[in-house]
Amino acid sequence: MILTKWEALAQKNRIMKNVIIYLTAILLLTADFSFGQNAHFTTSGVIEYEKTVNMFAVFQKSIDKDNESFLQPAFESYKKNQPRFKKLKSTLSFTDNKTMFSPIEDEAAGGGFWGNDAMVKQNNIIFTDLQTNSFISQKKVFEETFLVKDTTRKIKWKITDETREIAGYTCRRANALILDSVYVVAFYTEEIPVSGGPESFTGLPGMILGVALPHENITWFATKVTQMAVDNKAMLPPKKGKSVNNTELRKTLDAAMKDWGNYAQASLKAFSL
Numbered sequence: 001m002i003l004t005k006w007e008a009l010a011q012k013n014r015i016m017k018n019v020i021i022y023l024t025a026i027l028l029l030t031a032d033f034s035f036g037q038n039a040h041f042t043t044s045g046v047i048e049y050e051k052t053v054n055m056f057a058v059f060q061k062s063i064d065k066d067n068e069s070f071l072q073p074a075f076e077s078y079k080k081n082q083p084r085f086k087k088l089k090s091t092l093s094f095t096d097n098k099t100m101f102s103p104i105e106d107e108a109a110g111g112g113f114w115g116n117d118a119m120v121k122q123n124n125i126i127f128t129d130l131q132t133n134s135f136i137s138q139k140k141v142f143e144e145t146f147l148v149k150d151t152t153r154k155i156k157w158k159i160t161d162e163t164r165e166i167a168g169y170t171c172r173r174a175n176a177l178i179l180d181s182v183y184v185v186a187f188y189t190e191e192i193p194v195s196g197g198p199e200s201f202t203g204l205p206g207m208i209l210g211v212a213l214p215h216e217n218i219t220w221f222a223t224k225v226t227q228m229a230v231d232n233k234a235m236l237p238p239k240k241g242k243s244v245n246n247t248e249l250r251k252t253l254d255a256a257m258k259d260w261g262n263y264a265q266a267s268l269k270a271f272s273l
Contacts, residue, residue, distance in 0.1 A: 042192045044095040047167075047209070048224040049198050051088040053120040054217035088122050090220075092198060094207070095230040099196035101126040118142075118270035119216060127237035128152060128202060130195050137200070138238035141253070141271055147241030148249055153178065155203045157186070166209040167222040174204055179272055185212040192225070199273055216269075 059078055063071045089104040103122035118141075125138040130152075137148040155176045162173040164187060171187035178184055186201060187210035197208025198220040209222040244252065253271060257264035 042225065042227045043194065044230050045093075045192075045225060045227040046230065047092040047094070047207070047222050047226075049090045049092065049220050050223050051090065051122065051198075052219045052221070053086040053088075054084060055082060055086050055120065056084045057217040058117065058120060086120055090122060090198065092196065093230050093234050094192075094194050094196055095235065097130045097194060098235055099126075099128045099130065099194070100235050101128075101198055118267045119218070121270075123271060124199060124273075125238045126200060127235070128196060128200075130202065135200065136237040138241050139249070139271065145241040146249055146252075147238065147243045148246060149243065150246045152202050153200055155184075155201070157204055159204075164210075167225050169209060169222075169225065171209050172206075179269060182213060182269065182273075183215055185214065186210065 056079060059075050063075060089106060091102050091104065093100045093102075102125050123140045126135055127137075128135040133152045135148075135150065135152050139146045139148055155178060157174040157176045160173045160175065164171055164173070166187055166189070169189040169191050171189045174186045174188060176184045176186070184201070186197065186204065186208050188197070188204040188206040188208045190206040192207035192209075193205075194207050195204055196202055197204070198211060201208050201211050209225070211220045213219070250268075250272070253268055257267060260267070
C-alpha cells in the first residue's frame with residue numbers, strides 16, 4: 001500500500017511520540033532507581049541533645065501574692081547573678097529498634113538554689129524497646145532512686161506540614177498533649193527510621209530530634225548525630241533502684257507530697273516526663 005504524503009507524516013509523528021514516551025519512562029525509572037540507591041537512612045548511632053531551660057521564666061511563674069514579699073527580691077537578685085538559660089547535655093544511643101537515653105552530669109550547670117528544682121534537672125536514664133513498646137527508667141526522685149518498668153506512653157501526635165532542619169536533618173513538626181495538660185511540640189526525621197526520642201518521647205514515624213514544652217519553658221534539641229555501630233554494652237538497661245511501675249510510682253509520690261501544695265503538682269509533672 002502506498003501512503004500519501006500526509007499519512008506518512010502522521011505515521012512518523014506517531015513513531016516519534018512513542019519514542020518520546022518510551023524514553024521518558026526509562027528516565028523516570030532510572031531516576032527512581034538512582035534515588036533508591038542514593039537515599040540514606042541512619043538506623044544505628046548516637047545523638048547528642050542539649051536541654052535548655054529558661055530559668056527566669058521558671059522562677060517568675062513561681063511567684064504569687066502569697067510569696068511575692070520574699071520571692072520577688074530573691075528573683076531580682078537571681079537575675080543579676082545567674083544566666084537566663086540553663087543548659088544540660090544528654091545522649092541517645094540507638095540500634096536494633098532500641099534506645100538508651102543518658103544524661104551527662106555537669107556540676108557547672110548550676111542555676112543557684114532554683115537550679116535544684118525537679119523540672120530543670122535531668123532525672124532519668126531510660127532504656128526503651130520500641131519493638132515491645134516497653135521501657136525501663138532509672139529515676140532519681142530527690143534522695144531516692146526508683147527503677148520504673150512499664151509500657152511506653154501512648155501519645156496522640158498530630159503531624160503538621162511545618163518543617164525545620166535540626167543537626168543536618170530535615171524534620172517535620174508534630175503536636176500533642178501529655179499528662180492531661182502539658183503541650184508538646186516535637187520535630188522528627190524520617191531519615192532516621194526509629195520511633196524514639198529524648199526522655200520518654202516516642203511514637204512518631206522517625207527519630208525525634210527536637211522537643212519543646214512551651215508552657216514549661218523547656219526544650220531538647222539535637223546538636224549532633226553520629227552514625228555508628230553501637231556496642232551492646234551501651235544498650236544494657238539500668239538496674240539500680242526500687243522496682244515499681246508508673247501507677248505505683250505515682251501513688252508513692254502522691255503520698256510523699258500530699259502536704260506540699262502547688263509545689264507538689266510541679267514536682268509530679270517533672271517526675272512524670
